[in-house]
Amino acid sequence: MADRDSAAGFRADVEGLRAIAVLTVMWFHAGLGGLTGGFAGVDIFFVISGFLITGQLVREVEASGRISLPRFYARRAKRLFPAAATVLVATAVLTLLALPRVTWRDTGGDLVAAAAYVVNWRLAARSVDYLATDTAHSPVQQFWSLAVEEQYYLLWPVLLTLVAVLIRRWRLPVRPMMGVGLAAITIPSLAWSIHLTSSDPARAYFVTTTRLWELGIGALVAVGAPVCRALPPRVGAALAWAGLALIGVGLWTQDTTTSWPGSAALVPVLGAAAVIAGGAAGGWANVGGAAVGGVRGGGWGPVALLGIRPLVWIGGLSYSLYLWHWPLVVVATHVFDGLAPWQGAAVVAASVVPAWVTQRLIENPLRFHPAVVARTRTALLLGLVCSLVGVGTGATLLRAGGHSGFAPIDLSSIPVSRAGAGVLGTGATPRPVEIDQHPVGVTPDPLRAPDDAPRLYADDCQVELAPVEVKVCRYGSPGSSKVLALVGDSKAAQWFPAIERFADTHGWEVRTYLKSSCPWSPALIYGGVDADHRYVACQEWGRAVLARLSGPERPTVVVTSGIRRVAYAPDGTEQLSVMVDGYVDYWQRLGRLGVPVVAVMDTPQPGLTAYVCMTDHPGDFMTRCRGAWNTGSGGLALVEAVKRVPTARLIDMNPWVCPQQGCWPVIGHVLVWRQSAHLTATYVETLAPVFDARLTAALRELRVPAG
Incomplete structure (x- = not known):
C-alpha cells in the first residue's frame, strides 16, 4: 500500500508482486476456489509496505542524519487518504441504497473507525463478541490492514528518529543500528502472534501487535538491501524464485482452517521477503519493458514474469482495487442473496472501473498537485480533511440507522395479558389465540434486538470459545441454602431472565457456569477455534465444571440446555447417540x-433473522418473517438423555415460543427473536410466570421444594 519508491528506484518486480497480492485477495473474496490461501495477499502487502517505507526512511537518515516526521506523515496522507475518503463516502451511499437498515448503525461506526485508522481493533472486539455473531461482514472490513499499517507507521518512524539521534551522537553505523531497532519490534511481535493465534485466533487476526512483525520483515530487507545487492545474480535469482514458489505453496495449501497469522503466516511473509531480496541482486524492470531482466544477470530471476506490463499496471492500481472490490462484494452478496463464483468474479472485475477512476481523477491529481507537493502543511491538511470527511460520513450513517421506523411501545402501559407471552396465558398449555398480524408498536426496536440479551453478558459471565477457565457469577439470594446452577451454552443463558425472576420469588441463589457454543457434556463436538474445529476447550471446561459442581460448590439443582445434537464418535463421524451418552x-x-x-x-x-427481515419488510413482516417450527438443533439429544436419567426432567417452553407451531417475529408487541435462534430477554421476561410454573412442577417431581 506504500509509495512506489524503493531503495533502488522503481522496481517492476515489486510492483508485480503487489499485483499478485491484490489479485489473490480479490480471487479469494470472489469465492473462485483453488487459491484457498488467497487471504495471505494482505500479508504480502505488509512485507512490501515495510520494505518500501523503511527504504525511504533509511535513505533519509543516511543523507541527513535525521527523519522529518512531518514530511513522512505528509507523504502518507497525500498518498492514502484521498482514495480512502472517496471509498468511505461511496460505501456509505451503497449502504443506504442497498443494505438492510439494521446494518446502518454498525457500518456507520465502522466508517468512523476506518477513517480514524483504528477499525482493526473494533473488528477484533466484534470477532470475539458472542452477541455479534449475526453481524454481517462490514463493507469497510478491508480497512483493517490499512489501520495496522498506519499504526505501525506511527511507531516505527518515531523509533527510527530516536535511533538516528544515537547514530549521530555516537557515530554508529546506520543500517546495523536500524536492524537492532527493527529486531526489538519484530521478534516480540512474532512471538506474541504465535501465542495469541493459538489462544485467541479471532482477535489475533486483526490486532496490530500480531502483525507488526510482518512489516518488520519487509523493513529488515530494506535495511539489508546492500547485502542483498551484493549477492551473486544467480543466487539472487534462485532466492527470488524460491520465494515465489513458497508464496504459491501457501496460496494453494493454506485455507481458512489454518490458524492465522501465527507461524503459518511465515510462509507468505518469508516468500515475499525472498522475492524482494533476491530481486535486489538480479536487477529490476522498468515500466516500458526495455530493461526487463535488468542488469547484472537479472534475466535469471522472476522479474521477467513479475515485470510484465499487465502485472505492473495492476500493481500500480492495487491500492484502489483493494479499497473498492470489498464493499462491492458485500453489497452484491446481499442483493443477490449470495454470490456464485462467476458472479463474484464479475463483481471483483467490475471494481477495476471505480478503482481506475479514483486513481485518475482523485488520487493522482491531489497527490501530485503543486501546492500539495510543495508544502508539507498543505499535504497534512489534505489528510486531515479526508479523515474528517470519513468520520462525518460515518457519523451521518450512524444517525440514519438510529431507528427502524417501528413505533415503540412501553409494556408497562398495557395489561400483562396483552404483553408478550402474556397473550398466551399461564395455563398448562398456551391459550389458543389469534396472533395480532398488525401490531401497533414493537419492543425492543428491531435495530436493538442483538442488544436485548440477559444482563449476565454485560457482567461478562459467559466464557468465550478459546479459554477453559470456569467463570462463576452469582445472582438472586446470596447465601441461600437453595442453589440453582445454570450450566451450558447460550441456549441455557437465554433463560436467565426467567430463572432470575424464579430465584427472586422463591429465595434461591443462582450461580452461572456458561461457555459459548458449549453444551455441558464430555462429548467432543464440532466448533471452537482449533484448526480442525474440534471443540476440545469445551470438553476441558466441562470437566472443570463437573469437578466444581461435585465438590464444595454442589448446588441443589442444575438447569441446563444445549444447542448441539451430535458429537464425534471414535470413528470420526458425528452421531446423536454420542451426544446423548455425554x-x-x-x-x-x-x-x-x-x-x-x-x-x-x-x-x-x-x-x-427476524429483526433483519422486519426492517426489510416493514409492511408485511408478520407473514414474511415467520420462521419454520422445529425442535431446535439440540432438542432431540436433550429429550433422549432425560429419558435415560431418573433424576432428570425436561421443560418444554416451545409452545409459548412458537404457539401453534408458528414462530412469529412479534407476539404481544414483543420482538421474540434476537440473533437467529435466541430469544430476546424482553420476551423471556414475559415468559417468567410460565417458566416458574414449569420449573416448580419439575422440582416437585424430583422432590425438591421450590419455596
Whole structure:
C-alpha cells in the first residue's frame, strides 16, 4: 500500500508482486476456489509496505542524519487518504441504497473507525463478541490492514528518529543500528502472534501487535538491501524464485482452517521477503519493458514474469482495487442473496472501473498537485480533511440507522395479558389465540434486538470459545441454602431472565457456569477455534465444571440446555447417540450425589433473522418473517438423555415460543427473536410466570421444594 519508491528506484518486480497480492485477495473474496490461501495477499502487502517505507526512511537518515516526521506523515496522507475518503463516502451511499437498515448503525461506526485508522481493533472486539455473531461482514472490513499499517507507521518512524539521534551522537553505523531497532519490534511481535493465534485466533487476526512483525520483515530487507545487492545474480535469482514458489505453496495449501497469522503466516511473509531480496541482486524492470531482466544477470530471476506490463499496471492500481472490490462484494452478496463464483468474479472485475477512476481523477491529481507537493502543511491538511470527511460520513450513517421506523411501545402501559407471552396465558398449555398480524408498536426496536440479551453478558459471565477457565457469577439470594446452577451454552443463558425472576420469588441463589457454543457434556463436538474445529476447550471446561459442581460448590439443582445434537464418535463421524451418552454421563454423576437436573428444551431454529427481515419488510413482516417450527438443533439429544436419567426432567417452553407451531417475529408487541435462534430477554421476561410454573412442577417431581 506504500509509495512506489524503493531503495533502488522503481522496481517492476515489486510492483508485480503487489499485483499478485491484490489479485489473490480479490480471487479469494470472489469465492473462485483453488487459491484457498488467497487471504495471505494482505500479508504480502505488509512485507512490501515495510520494505518500501523503511527504504525511504533509511535513505533519509543516511543523507541527513535525521527523519522529518512531518514530511513522512505528509507523504502518507497525500498518498492514502484521498482514495480512502472517496471509498468511505461511496460505501456509505451503497449502504443506504442497498443494505438492510439494521446494518446502518454498525457500518456507520465502522466508517468512523476506518477513517480514524483504528477499525482493526473494533473488528477484533466484534470477532470475539458472542452477541455479534449475526453481524454481517462490514463493507469497510478491508480497512483493517490499512489501520495496522498506519499504526505501525506511527511507531516505527518515531523509533527510527530516536535511533538516528544515537547514530549521530555516537557515530554508529546506520543500517546495523536500524536492524537492532527493527529486531526489538519484530521478534516480540512474532512471538506474541504465535501465542495469541493459538489462544485467541479471532482477535489475533486483526490486532496490530500480531502483525507488526510482518512489516518488520519487509523493513529488515530494506535495511539489508546492500547485502542483498551484493549477492551473486544467480543466487539472487534462485532466492527470488524460491520465494515465489513458497508464496504459491501457501496460496494453494493454506485455507481458512489454518490458524492465522501465527507461524503459518511465515510462509507468505518469508516468500515475499525472498522475492524482494533476491530481486535486489538480479536487477529490476522498468515500466516500458526495455530493461526487463535488468542488469547484472537479472534475466535469471522472476522479474521477467513479475515485470510484465499487465502485472505492473495492476500493481500500480492495487491500492484502489483493494479499497473498492470489498464493499462491492458485500453489497452484491446481499442483493443477490449470495454470490456464485462467476458472479463474484464479475463483481471483483467490475471494481477495476471505480478503482481506475479514483486513481485518475482523485488520487493522482491531489497527490501530485503543486501546492500539495510543495508544502508539507498543505499535504497534512489534505489528510486531515479526508479523515474528517470519513468520520462525518460515518457519523451521518450512524444517525440514519438510529431507528427502524417501528413505533415503540412501553409494556408497562398495557395489561400483562396483552404483553408478550402474556397473550398466551399461564395455563398448562398456551391459550389458543389469534396472533395480532398488525401490531401497533414493537419492543425492543428491531435495530436493538442483538442488544436485548440477559444482563449476565454485560457482567461478562459467559466464557468465550478459546479459554477453559470456569467463570462463576452469582445472582438472586446470596447465601441461600437453595442453589440453582445454570450450566451450558447460550441456549441455557437465554433463560436467565426467567430463572432470575424464579430465584427472586422463591429465595434461591443462582450461580452461572456458561461457555459459548458449549453444551455441558464430555462429548467432543464440532466448533471452537482449533484448526480442525474440534471443540476440545469445551470438553476441558466441562470437566472443570463437573469437578466444581461435585465438590464444595454442589448446588441443589442444575438447569441446563444445549444447542448441539451430535458429537464425534471414535470413528470420526458425528452421531446423536454420542451426544446423548455425554449428557447422561454427567447427569447420572450428579444424580448419585443427590443433585437433579432440569433440562430446558432447545428453542426452534426459525431459519431467518427476524429483526433483519422486519426492517426489510416493514409492511408485511408478520407473514414474511415467520420462521419454520422445529425442535431446535439440540432438542432431540436433550429429550433422549432425560429419558435415560431418573433424576432428570425436561421443560418444554416451545409452545409459548412458537404457539401453534408458528414462530412469529412479534407476539404481544414483543420482538421474540434476537440473533437467529435466541430469544430476546424482553420476551423471556414475559415468559417468567410460565417458566416458574414449569420449573416448580419439575422440582416437585424430583422432590425438591421450590419455596
